[in-house]
Structures are given as structure tokens and as C-alpha cells.
Amino acid sequence: MLTVTNLEYRIGGRVLIDNASVQISDGHKVGLIGRNGAGKTTFFNLLTGRLHADGGEITIGTRESMGTVAQEAPDGDTALIDIVLAADKERASLLAESETATDPERIAEIHTRLADIGAHSATARAATILAGLGFDEAAQMRPISDFSGGWKMRVALAAILFAEPDILLLDEPTNHLDLEAALWLEGYLASYPKTIILISHDRELLNKVPNRILHLENGKITQYTGNYDRFEQTKREAEALAAAQAAKQAAQREHIQKFVDRFRYKASKARQAQSRLKMLERMEPIMALSSERAITFQLPDPEELPPPILTMDQCSVGYGDNPPILKDLNLRIDMDDRIALLGANGNGKTTLLRMLAGRLANRDGEMRKSNKLTIGYFAQNQLDELEAHHTAITQILAHRPKWTDREARTHLGAFGFVQDKAETKVSSLSGGEKARLALACICLDKPHILLLDEPTNHLDMDSRQALVQALGDYQGAVILVSHDPYLVNACADRLWLVSDGSCRSFDGDLEEYKSLLLQQRREERRAQKQQKQGEKDPAQNKKQDRKARADARANSAHLRKAAKQAEKQVEKLQSEIDLVNAKLADPDSYGNDTGKLIAMNKKLADLTRDLEDAETAWLEAAEALEEATA
Template identity: 60%
Template sequence: MLILRDITLRVGGRVLLDGASAQIPDGHRIGLVGRNGTGKTTLLRLILGDIAADGGEVTYGARESVGAVAQEAPADDRPPLAHVLAADRRLAALTAEAETATDPDRIGELHARLADLGAHRAEARAARILSGLGFNEAAQARPVREFSGGWRMRVALAGALFAEPDILLLDEPTNHLDLESALWLESYLQSYPRTLILVSHDRGLLNRIPTEILHLFDGKLTLYTGGYDDFEALRRERQAHQKALQAKQEAQRRHIMSFVDRFRYKASKARQAQSRLKMLERMEPIAIAAEDPTVSFDLPTPEILPPPIVALEEASVGYDPTKPVLRRLSLRIDMDDRIALLGANGNGKTTLLKLFAGKLKPLDGKMRKPSKLEVGYFAQNSMEELHPRLSALEQIQALEPMAAETKLRAHLGRFGFPQAMADTKIAKLSGGEKARLALALICRKHPHLLLLDEPTNHLDIDSRQALIQALAAYEGAVVIVTHDPYLVDATADRLWLVRGGDVKPFDGDVADYRTMLERERRAARAEEKAEAKAAAAEAVAPADEPVAPPPAAPAAPKADRRARAQAREKLAPLRKATKELETKLDRLNAEKARVDGQLADPATYDGPAARLSDLTKLSSDLARAIEKTEEAWLAAHEALEAAQADEADA
């Protein structure tokens, strides 16, 4: 059990934790929430042991290990698989010792401990985690130094997951992931067998993974049962109850003071009046938890243009005329479109946005758009283009030198920048405030089309909700790329799948996409195992073995038919078992998608708490059942392939 007892912590003279306490039982999954700047990351560093508290204590179980994602991504010649295997230091140390040990007793002890740690399946488990985070077999063999910073952070995340510490700390783990990897990570964490403390601004993630929410507010920690929506509902109820108690106490105070004022100077009532004054002195005022300041902004209304506002006709786009990234695209965008782009990183989602934004020209084909079309493009590096020495007002004045200051201040105000904040230097703004400023800058000309590439990376939950509401009211078109499935579900009514050089409409929602990815991963793992098995068989074959056996005398037609019938009869049970397991997997995935859809529905959290608890447990049970069934399916598939190979050799 992790116990935080009366923790006081100051950073730069500012008190982040003031006598904060919490108890986290073993095996619970905790979502740590609070507004930006309240100290969530600092609290994780305290639990990890990187910093010390000014007061209070942090205690763990006698043998509990604590782990987190490395702050610096690896960058050397070792492949990702080697880095991930090395992340489990106990396993790595025992493996190294077993390779050099000479004492038979020690060798036996080492192999027993390695067996307890699952060393025989360590490499397969590490490869599976890397695959889930987007590394195919070829990428797992490349030197880590060849990857970008974002991909190296994925290696660091894979290492933390593989090490499986007793207490795992994750701080915004999806920030460097695409939607596909974020969906995999969500499924993985839902069945994490040990204690997990997760900091995230992804509302969907916080609804589906944690068993409790730990709220950091005003220097205190409060633990709530359930996911984020459940936490919000319970907190609203608690605040309403506190307000009711405060109103009752104020009425009681007024009644007592009325008695004192009437009888203070009457000798017969003086004693009673003094008694009531002492009662007032002993009455503890009921404090009401302050409301979090709300964030809101609205997008400017564009002029209506006739459809389509963008049309591609057999267009190709890329950076090298001889190697287009996307080919022969025929797409259109209308003013009322809300489109989310699906597809793993590297398939061309950002390239497509750059084409729509006019940053790239078609290599061939045509792109048609009205001459009046204004496009607002929020790129992943938009925040990096802000000048830290300028204020928000000075930044927009540099882009609009002829505009009146009152007009520019009014525009900034629509994005949550009142006068004082508009005059604050950008260097002093938080990441979320910089993101809102970047969005304000691209919207200054009332765009008809908004292109948003990971707009929520630095937004907290309230700011993300404000963005969702602003997009719902926006009268222009939106094309969005995001790793946040909640944002996709809340904003998009059309999905485009960017894959293999093509862009096609995807018929379904995020749950359907998740099911498709899981099915493809199962098939890919089965194919990889089959290839590995065939390669191993080829490697152990005698060197002088003939390439092909000498041709046998043709069998009589009747005997040949009988042999084929017997072979089919022998393989039938294996085929049936494989098919039944595949059907069961599809059914389990569909059921989990249905349950997760209910958990993602805010209305679920307004109903009975028992139903919410049942749904949460059912989702976890289904995740475990899917994993077990998947393993059984792979085993049955391998058995079928082995039997088919034996029949072929016979």
C-alpha cells in the first residue's frame, strides 16, 4: 500500500501540497487529476523518490518497487527490443549472472528465479508491447538513435510497461502516441495487474482505466471512487451539500444573534445571551471547496461559401515528385463537415493537412477551392512559433499591424485571454494557455476550414471540453488529427482512414476501428509466429538434405481420395476449434466495445452507482477474457498449421 501522510511540499516558495494525505491500496488504478500547475507531476516525482517533502512522509510496502517512464529517451545503437529487455533490471541482472555462473547450486537457483520472473517469455512480451506502441518487426531491429524524439519516448514507455513495477507512475503517456497506439495502451492498462497512478487530460482514458480518481486541489488530496465522470458528479454533490450546510449554519447564526441583540441588556436573559455568544464562538464555519475557474472560448463565425470548399481530383501529394506519400485522391470537404483522420503515424495524415492548408501543392491531379477560402492550420509546432518575449497582444499585433487594439483584445478575449493575461509575456504562460493563443492566432481571419493537428496535447480537461463545445458551435468545416478517442467521438461525424498511400472513408466509429486493429494485430502475430517456426525448422534441417523429395509413384485415384478424406477428417477438429475461438474473439470484442461505449456515455454516471461498478468490472473481465481467448486462438492456429505441415510431409 502507498501511503501519503501529511505531505507538505514547496517549490520556488509556492506551497503545492499542504498537509495532504491519501492511502492507495495495492493493485488499484488511480487517475491523478487537477488543473495545470497544481503539482501533479511534482507529486509523482515525490512518490518516485526524486525529490523530498518539506514535511510528512511517503511509505510503501516492504518490498514494493516504484517505476516511471525515463525522462530522457534512449539514443544509442541498441535496438528497441534490447532497451525494453534491459528496463527490467532484476531480470537483466539475473540473466547476465546466469550466463557466467559456474556453481551448479547457484545456476539452479538462478534458473528458478528466472522462471518465476517469466524469463522464457520475456522477449515475446517485450516485442508485443513494442508492437502495440507502433514498432513493427523491422523497426524493433533498428538502432534507437535513428528514431525521432517522439518514437524514442515510445521506447522509454515500453520499457516502463515491461518492467511492471509494483507501483507504476505514468504522466501523460499518450502525448507521443498516435490514436492506434493510444487505443492499444488503453486496453493494456485496463488489465494492469499492479498499482497504477496515471496523470492524463484524456477524459476517455480517465473514465475507462482508473478504479479511483485522486483529486489534487488547493494543496489537498481527495480520493473518489470510479472514473472521471463519476468524480465530477460526486464532487458536485459534495459541493451542493456543503452549500446547503453553510446556508443552514448562517440561518442558525442569524437566529442566535437576533436573540442576543434582543436580550443582551436584560438582566433576566443576560446569562442566556452570553451562553449563545459562546455558542457562536465555538461554531466552526463550514468551508466550501472553491470552484475551479472555468475555461471557455468561442470560434469566430465565417462567411458561408458554396460547397465544396475543397475538392481533390485524382491528386497525389508528397515531398519527392518520384515518391508521393498519398496517391490518386478524390475527396471533398463541405462547410458542415467534421472529419477525423485515422491511421498510424507515418501514413500521411499531416501531409494531407498540409495539402489542404496550401503548404504543399499536388504533385499531379487537381485541388479546387474558392478564392475566398480562409484556412486556419494548427500544426504540431504552432506553439514553437510563438515569441516568448512578446505578450499575447504584441504577438497578434505583429501579425495584424493595421488592426485596432480594441478589436484584437476582443478577439483574444474570445479565447480566454482577458486584459491582464493578454499583457502577460508568452514565456510565463502555461502550455495550455500557449495552445489557446496559437488557436486564437490562426482564427483571427475567421477561417472557413480549421485543420487541427494534435490540438489537445497541452490542454487540461476543462480546456479540452471548452474546445469540444467551441467546435460544436463553429459554423465552418473541421479536419482533425488526434490521439484522443474521446475527442474524435465528441467532434467528428466522418472518419477517413489514411493508410497505404490512400485515403478512404471508414464506415464505423472509434470502437469499430479498435476492433479492426485488434483483429489485424492477432493475424499479424499469428503470421509472425508461423514464419519464425518455419525459419527455425529450416535452420535445423541437415545441410545435405535434398531440396525436394524424389517424386513418389502416383497413387491410385480411389486410394488418393481416401487419403485426402482421412486428412480432412483429422484436421476438422483443429479447424473447428480455430473457427470457434475466432468467433468467440469477435463476440468478446463486440461486447467490450458495447460496454466501453456505455462507460464513455456521461448518462451512465447519472444512474445507479451499482450499475457503474458492474460495467467497470465487466469491462476488466472482458479484457482478460479477450487476452486468454487470443492466446488460445494463437495456440490452436499453430496446432492447425503444424498438422497441415505434417500431412503435407506424409
């Protein structure tokens, strides 16, 4: 159990966390939410000890471990699978000790503990996690130095998931993931057997994983039961109730004050007036819950163009002299299109957007577009194009030097920059504010097509909702790449799948795409298993394949016998282990004969190891039999 009592933290004289208390029970999955800058990451750093509180106390169970994703991405020549396996410190330590231990009792303890923590299945579990996060079997064996920063952070995430701490802290875990990996992570976390505290602005993730919500607002932490949708509903109800009570009290105060004002100077009523005046003084004011100011902005409407505004006919695109990344592109875009691009990272989604934006020329085929067509491209690194020393106004004027200050303010106002925010330096803006400013710059030309590559990476929940509403009102076309399922579902009415070197329409919704991914992963695992077992050579022709299956069926009697024998061996070893455990549980065994006790422990360790081997052999025999008789 994690208990936070009267926690206080100040930064630069400002109280960021003010006398906050919360208790999180074992096994609860908790979403920590709040606007950017509210102190969510600071709260995590206080929990992990990276920061020290100015007051209060944080306590966890004596045997509980806490873990979070490493702040720095791993590097070096170590293979990905080995980095993830090394994250389980206990397993790595026990395996190292087992190589040198000589004391039979200690050897028994080591192997018993290794069995308890499932060490025999660790490699398969690590490989499953890496595969879910987008690393195929070949990639898992490559050194971490081969990968870019975003992929390295995926490995860091895989490592902490594999370590499986009792309290898992995750700060925006989907930021470095594509939609496919984010969907896998959602399912993995939903079934995580221990406590999770999750910072995220991904609405779908906060609805599928947490059963509690912690809302950090004005330095206070309030706990709500249920997921994010339930939190929103509960908070709205609380705000409405508080507003009604405050209005009722205000009317009551007004009535009493009128009585006092009318009769306080009349001798016959002076005592009653004085009594009511004291009543007013004793009346504790009820404050209406202040809902945080909603963020709104509006995208400019482009000039109407006749359809189609862009078409591709057998186009291809790539980099340099290398083979094309995408080919056979036959696509059409109209002004009312809302399209989301699906496909794993590396398949070419960003390449397609760069081609549409005119930053990459098509090699073959023909791309036709209206002469008046303007395109706005929000790249993943779009915020890097902002000048830190500029204010929001000077950033706009740098693109429109002939505009007046008033014209710049009017444009910024449409993107939620009002009053002093328009004069705030870029370096002092939050991530969400920078994203809106970048979007304001992109929309100066009133684009007919908006190309958005992960536009929500720096947006908090309210800013994301504002973006959804703005895109809903926008009169141009939108082509979107996002790992946020809520944004895709809310904004897109068409899906294009970028895979196998091309881009085609996907006939289905996001749930159907998720089912397709699960099916593909099952088929990939089955194919890998077949390849490892050597039961099917991909180069075989159909005749050889039929012969192989016929031979396998002919050998099924032998496989069935082997599976039966393996099962009997497992049962025999389990019975022997039960007998040894029964003797070890007998107090009479702990007499003066130490040698006998050591021998029993050594026998238990040997039997446990033999049982693991027997279980593996049994599973392999059962799988071989299943394949042969399928």
C-alpha cells in the first residue's frame, strides 16, 4: 500500500503541492491527471525520491518495490533482449549466484526462488513484451546502439514492464509509441497484476486501464472512483451541486442583509437586526467549485475548391537512390475528408505526409492537385521551428511582417492566445501552448488540407478536446497520424492502412483494425514456432508441403506416445517433490542430522530443475502432436 500524508512541495517560492494526502491500495490501477504544469511529474519524482518534499510523508509497504521507466534511454552494444532480461535484478542476481554457489542449502534456495519467480519462462516473456512494443525477433537480437532515441525509450519501457515492480509508475508511456504499440500496451496494463500509477493524456488509455483517478489541481489531490469518463461525470455533478448551494447561500445572505439594512437603526428591531448580523458573520461562505478555464480555438476556413483537390495515380516515393518506401499509390482527397493513417512505425506514414506536403517529390506516376491548393503540415518536430526568444506575437509577425500588431493578435486569439499570453515568450509557454502557436503559424495561409503527424504529443486533456472540436468545425481536409485512439475515433471517418510498401483504404473501424493486429500477431508467433521446430520450410513447394503433413500425421502415434510419457514424467516428479516438501515441513526432520537435511534440500533443487525440463518437454511434445494432427 502507498500512503501519502500532508505532502508539500515548493518550487521558486510557489506552492506546487499543498498538504496533499492520498492512499492507494495494492493492486489498484490509478490515473494521475491534471493540466500541464500542475505538478504530476513532480509528484512522481517525490514518490521515487528524485525530489525531496518540504513537508509530509510518503510510505510504502516494507516488501514492496517501486519502478519507473529510466529517464535516459539505454545505449551500448547489448542486445535488446538482454537489456530487458537484466531489468529483473533478482533473477539476474540469482542466476549469477547459481554459477558459483557450493552450499547445497543455498543452491536449493536459489532454484526454489527461481522457480517461484518464473525464471524458466523469462526469455519468452521478455520477447513477448518487446514484440508487443514493435520489435520483431530479429530486432530483439540487435544491439541497442542500432536504434534511434524513440525506439530506445521503447526498450526502457519494455524493461520496467518485464521487471514487474509492485508499484509501477508510468509517465506518458504512449508518447514514443505508434498506434499499434499503444493498443498492445493498453491491453497489457489492463491485465497487469500489481499497482499502477499512470500519468497520461490519452483518454482511451485512462478509460481502459485505471479504476481510480487522482486529480491534481491547485496543489490538492482529489481521488475519484472509476475511469476517466466516470471522473468527468462525477466532477460535473459536484460542480453543479456546489454552484447550486453557493447560489442558495448567496440568496439567503442577501435576504438577511436586507433585513439588517432596513431595521438596524430602529429601536424596536435593533436586537433582531443585531442577531441576524452575527448570523451573517458566522455563516461560512460556500464557494462554487471553480472549473478550470476551458481551452478553445478555431481553425480558419479555407476557400472552397471543387473536388477532388488532390489525386495520385501509380505514385511512388522514397529517399535518395534507395528503393521506394511506398509505391502503387492511387489515392484521392476531397475537402470534406477526415482520414487517419494506420500502420506500424517505419512503414511510411510520415513519408506519405512529407510527399503530400511537397517536401518529398514523387518518383513515378502522377500527382494532380488544384493550382489554388494550400497545405499545412504539422510535423512531429514542429515545435522545434519556434524561436525561443520570440513572443507569440513576434512569432506570427516573423511570418507576416506587413501585418499590424492588431492583426497578429486577432489571428492568435482564434488559437486561444488572449491578453498577456500573446506577449509571453515561447520559452515560457507550456507544451500545449507551443503546439497551438505552431498550429497558428501553419494556418496563416488558411490551408485546404491539414497534415497532422502526432499533434497531441504535447497537449493535455483539455487541449486535446479543444483540438477535436476545432477539427470538427474545420472546413478543409484532415490527414492524421496519431497514437491516440480517442483522437482517431473522434476525428476520422476514413482509415488508410500504410503497410507492405503501399497505402490503401481500410474497410473497417479501429476496433476491427485492433482485431486484425491481434490475429496477425498470433499468426506471426505460430510461424516463428513452426520455423524453430523445423516442421515447415518456407521454400517447400505445395507437393512437398502436402507430403510433410502426411508424414507428420503418420508419425502422430509416436508423438502421442512421447507426449503421454512426458506427462507421466511430470506427474512422477511432482509426486516426489510433494514427498520431499512434506518431509521438510515435518519438525522431526530438523534434528541433529544436518547432513540429511542438506541432502533433502539438494534433492528438492534437483527435482525442481528436472520438473522444469520435463514440463518443457511435455509442452513441446503436446504442441508437436497438435500440429501433426491439425
